[in-house]
Amino acid sequence: MKSHVQVAVIGGGVVGASVLYHLTRAGWNDVVLIERDELTSGSTWHAAGGMHTLNGDPNVAKLQEYTIKLYREIEEASGQSCGIHITAGVDLAATPERMDFLKVACARARYLGLGMEIISVDEAARLFPLMDKRHFVGALYNPLEGHVDPAGVTQAYAKAARNRGADVYRFTRVTALLPRADGSWDVITDKGNLVAEHVVNAGGLWAREVGRFVGLELPVLAMEHQYLITGEIPEVAASPTEMLHVIDFDGEIYMRQEGRGMLIGTYEKAGVPWAERETPWDFANALLQPDLDRIADNLEVGFRHFPALERAGIKRIVNGPFTFAPDGNPVVGPVRGLHNYWVACGVMAGFSQGGGVGLALANWMIDGDPGFDVWAMDVARFGDWATMAYTNAKVRENYARRFRVRFPNEELPAARPLRTTPVYDRLRERGAVFGAAFGLEHALWFAPPGTEPREDVTYRRSNAHGPVGDECRAVRNDVGLLEIATFSKYEVSGAGARAWLDRMLANRLPAEGRLALSPMLNDNGRLIGDFTVANAGRDRYFIFGSGIAEQYHLRWFESHLPPSGVAIRSLRTELLGFAIAGPASRDLLAKLTSADVSSDAFPFLAFREIEVAMLPARVGRISFTGELGYEIWVAADGERVLCDALCAAGADLGLRPFGARALNSLRLEKSFGNWAREYRPIYTPADAGLERFVDVAKPEFIGCAAVLRDRERGPTRRLVTLVVDVNDADAIGDEPVWHDGRVVGWVTSGGFGHCVGRSIALAYVPAPVAGATEGFEVEILGERRGAVRAARPLYDPTGLRMRS
Ligand SMILES: Cc1cc2nc3c(=O)[nH]c(=O)nc-3n(C[C@H](O)[C@H](O)[C@H](O)COP(=O)(O)OP(=O)(O)OC[C@H]3O[C@@H](n4cnc5c(N)ncnc54)[C@H](O)[C@@H]3O)c2cc1C
Numbered sequence: 021m022k023s024h025v026q027v028a029v030i031g032g033g034v035v036g037a038s039v040l041y042h043l044t045r046a047g048w049n050d051v052v053l054i055e056r057d058e059l060t061s062g063s064t065w066h067a068a069g070g071m072h073t074l075n076g077d078p079n080v081a082k083l084q085e086y087t088i089k090l091y092r093e094i095e096e097a098s099g100q101s102c103g104i105h106i107t108a109g110v111d112l113a114a115t116p117e118r119m120d121f122l123k124v125a126c127a128r129a130r131y132l133g134l135g136m137e138i139i140s141v142d143e144a145a146r147l148f149p150l151m152d153k154r155h156f157v158g159a160l161y162n163p164l165e166g167h168v169d170p171a172g173v174t175q176a177y178a179k180a181a182r183n184r185g186a187d188v189y190r191f192t193r194v195t196a197l198l199p200r201a202d203g204s205w206d207v208i209t210d211k212g213n214l215v216a217e218h219v220v221n222a223g224g225l226w227a228r229e230v231g232r233f234v235g236l237e238l239p240v241l242a243m244e245h246q247y248l249i250t251g252e253i254p255e256v257a258a259s260p261t262e263m264l265h266v267i268d269f270d271g272e273i274y275m276r277q278e279g280r281g282m283l284i285g286t287y288e289k290a291g292v293p294w295a296e297r298e299t300p301w302d303f304a305n306a307l308l309q310p311d312l313d314r315i316a317d318n319l320e321v322g323f324r325h326f327p328a329l330e331r332a333g334i335k336r337i338v339n340g341p342f343t344f345a346p347d348g349n350p351v352v353g354p355v356r357g358l359h360n361y362w363v364a365c366g367v368m369a370g371f372s373q374g375g376g377v378g379l380a381l382a383n384w385m386i387d388g389d390p391g392f393d394v395w396a397m398d399v400a401r402f403g404d405w406a407t408m409a410y411t412n413a414k415v416r417e418n419y420a421r422r423f424r425v426r427f428p429n430e431e432l433p434a435a436r437p438l439r440t441t442p443v444y445d446r447l448r449e450r451g452a453v454f455g456a457a458f459g460l461e462h463a464l465w466f467a468p469p470g471t472e473p474r475e476d477v478t479y480r481r482s483n484a485h486g487p488v489g490d491e492c493r494a495v496r497n498d499v500g501l502l503e504i505a506t507f508s509k510y511e512v513s514g515a516g517a518r519a520w521l522d523r524m525l526a527n528r529l530p531a532e533g534r535l536a537l538s539p540m541l542n543d544n545g546r547l548i549g550d551f552t553v554a555n556a557g558r559d560r561y562f563i564f565g566s567g568i569a570e571q572y573h574l575r576w577f578e579s580h581l582p583p584s585g586v587a588i589r590s591l592r593t594e595l596l597g598f599a600i601a602g603p604a605s606r607d608l609l610a611k612l613t614s615a616d617v618s619s620d621a622f623p624f625l626a627f628r629e630i631e632v633a634m635l636p637a638r639v640g641r642i643s644f645t646g647e648l649g650y651e652i653w654v655a656a657d658g659e660r661v662l663c664d665a666l667c668a669a670g671a672d673l674g675l676r677p678f679g680a681r682a683l684n685s686l687r688l689e690k691s692f693g694n695w696a697r698e699y700r701p702i703y704t705p706a707d708a709g710l711e712r713f714v715d716v717a718k719p720e721f722i723g724c725a726a727v728l729r730d731r732e733r734g735p736t737r738r739l740v741t742l743v744v745d746v747n748d749a750d751a752i753g754d755e756p757v758w759h760d761g762r763v764v765g766w767v768t769s770g771g772f773g774h775c776v777g778r779s780i781a782l783a784y785v786p787a788p789v790a791g792a793t794e795g796f797e798v799e800i801l802g803e804r805r806g807a808v809r810a811a812r813p814l815y816d817p818t819g820l821r822m823r824s
Pocket residue numbers: 030031032033034035036054055056057058059060061062063064065066067068069070071192193194195222223224225226227230245246247338339340341342343364365366367368369370371372373
């Protein structure tokens with residue numbers, strides 16, 4: 021065993037082996053993989069090896085494509101067969117709702133270049149003759165589906181890495197990880213110790229244990245999973261070509277050919293977690309007791325839909341555990357607060373995703389950036405609220421719903437409510453329909469008195485459409501009240517605060533008593549944050565941003581802090597508040613404060629620390645709705661009093677609470693972008709139309725050089741506002757945009773602008789077509805709907821109302 025290495029990858033499943041391979045491919049060769057048993061001895065060895073490019077997140081879908089296409093490369097680099105079978109696949113729909121789901125997936129695949137097609141039942145039956153057509157209404161054809169040999173793939177990664185200088189230590193268990201003063205790690209094993217500059221937790225079934233070595237409780241849990249192999253099926257044996265992969269969403273089963281029969285796997289509704297608290301160290305190359313009863317319902321549907329399966333009988337049943345994160349996507353990246361400790365775990369589809377995870381992590385370790393948009397699998401999307409019990413509830417829910425339709429307006433119920441604010445009950449009394457963001461309950465919209473606060477799930481406009489319209493009109497005409505607890509809030513203080521923020525943020529910092537909007541960029545000049553910054557004087561700044569990105573931003577901030585002179589603190593639970601927006605919002609604020617809130621004394625983008633409703637408050641004059649508005653922040657224990665005071669004082673001003681759905685409609689009318697939608701780490705400020713918030717003349721900031729470089733070249737794409745000709749379904753995001761009959765871009769968000777009476781989509785298109793007005797189309801639920809580019813925001817284009 022070496023005494024000192026650059027990287028120690030812990031875990032020799034498909035994921036750890038892929039990380040090792042990608043590190044060596046990028047030139048880091050002083051790397052070792054440490055495996056407690058034989059390679060693949062965790063969840064990898066008994067996998068069905070299936071692979072496909074279907075994922076709810078477009079970026080993960082793209083990395084799945086990368087993974088599948090990588091197998092030829094690692095076969096060549098290692099001389100080891102991966103047993104590649106690219107058969108293509110057919111995903112079957114039994115209901116119109118499922119067809120909507122498939123049409124959306126197909127459209128998304130169009131702009132990702134994944135080549136999927138919607139096909140008829142007849143065509144599906146021609147491709148997969150085992151199906152009984154009577155049960156289905158249509159299907160999605162996916163050319164990039166198939167299966168590989170799990171052990172072959174893992175060995176190929178490892179051999180190829182070894183060929184490039186990596187070492188693999190088998191039958192060696194890591195028993196502890198101890199941080200060293202220089203930021204590296206003592207890796208303690210049962211065969212001796214070594215020092216590693218970086219450690220990667222690719223512990224799979226034991227990722228939690230490897231996390232606990234450093235005090236980390238990772239949100240992953242294993243579930244038992246069963247597949248069975250049928251006896252010989254004459255139609256399969258006689259087929260001149262290999263059977264296609266099939267997903268029968270209604271039966272909640274997947275299938276592929278295995279020998280002269282079929283392999284059938286299921287995700288049953290009452291899934292069973294395995295090793296809920298701790299994974300036994302003596303579990304290796306082992307399987308679990310099969311339980312056919314548990315999957316009997318699924319099989320019954322499967323046998324009805326594919327009668328030949330029932331006739332074939334069952335030859336073998338496999339029950340094995342593998343891990344999931346609460347939302348089913350991998351958990352990857354550097355861990356906030358731990359130097360050079362990386363995770364690559366919770367990978368539930370190792371043969372579709374392992375390559376992409378390895379590539380992204382290797383890039384991240386080597387270049388400081390994953391090189392792709394990996395938000396959907398970033399470990400930072402979870403906070404400390406993602407406890408073991410939360411994870412347990414969510415993983416079960418996710419497993420049970422694996423093949424169920426997920427509607428765009430659907431809020432999943434497990435583990436809720438988890439985090440609530442003091443006004444949760446107040447909002448509920450007003451009819452709030454809640455969603456959860458970063459674990460926190462927040463109002464999506466308010467059901468009118470006498471109606472049930474429940475939203476119908478659909479790809480089309482829901483029963484929320486009417487009430488949301490009323491909320492929007494209340495904001496535009498009178499005054500609306502929105503709880504803004506979901507924002508992230510940070511206090512930055514200290515003698516070095518200004519200089520540090522100047523380096524972190526791309527815009528000029530506001531003067532004392534003022535607010536400024538500022539993007540944050542990475543070294544490549546890509547957007548990694550979009551904030552409102554308040555200068556509170558005396559070397560204190562408040563920063564407001566996207567709540568879901570709190571850990572993501574804190575990880576970045578903290579890793580760039582100087583040794584002294586600056587402190588940053590999250591005020592997530594300490595500071596809560598409301599936005600009031602609309603022409604009557606000034607009158608409302610004036611009723612609750614003795615401070616002068618006239619336009620002269622409290623102009624647009626001013627920030628004041630004043631009393632509101634007897635409470636010390638921090639108030640910024642800003643609004644994401646495009647109306648005159650204020651954001652009022654108070655200590656959490658005052659939030660309820662503030663809420664009651666605003667409601668009482670606003671009663672005769674027409675005050676109405678509004679939620680996130682109305683906010684979305686209002687900001688679309690103003691063409692305002694949103695974090696995680698229009699602003700993500702693949703876009704530059706110029707792409708996103710944020711150039712005016714980037715000041716290259718101020719002291720050098722992170723990303724400045726890249727901005728200057730990009731300026732010379734000019735942006736390759738642009739964010740545009742499209743007015744779409746729709747019927748009952750608006751764009752929601754991820755639809756392809758066509759121009760002159762070609763797919764040229766994609767929608768980032770969409771919805772109905774209730775006060776302008778138009779359906780709106782924000783979309784990225786190539787710069788050369790961004791100036792066109794006509795000729796656009798947006799593909800919504802399988803139909804190409806005409807769209808016209810709006811050169812200016814549809815509502816109050818000059819911003820007079822905001823500044824009034
Ligand atoms: C029945 C079944 C069917 C499946 N079918 C498919 C499929 O069709 N397609 C697909 O993509 N996926 C499938 N999967 C899922 C797939 O198996 C996983 O996605 C994949 O195995 C995850 O790999 P991993 O490397 O993260 O974890 P693991 O395979 O669990 O590897 C982790 C490794 O780390 C080692 N380790 C842990 N702790 C230590 C330590 N302290 N010191 C040293 N070594 C350590 C372990 O011994 C283990 O070998 C299936 C899984 C099951 C159970």
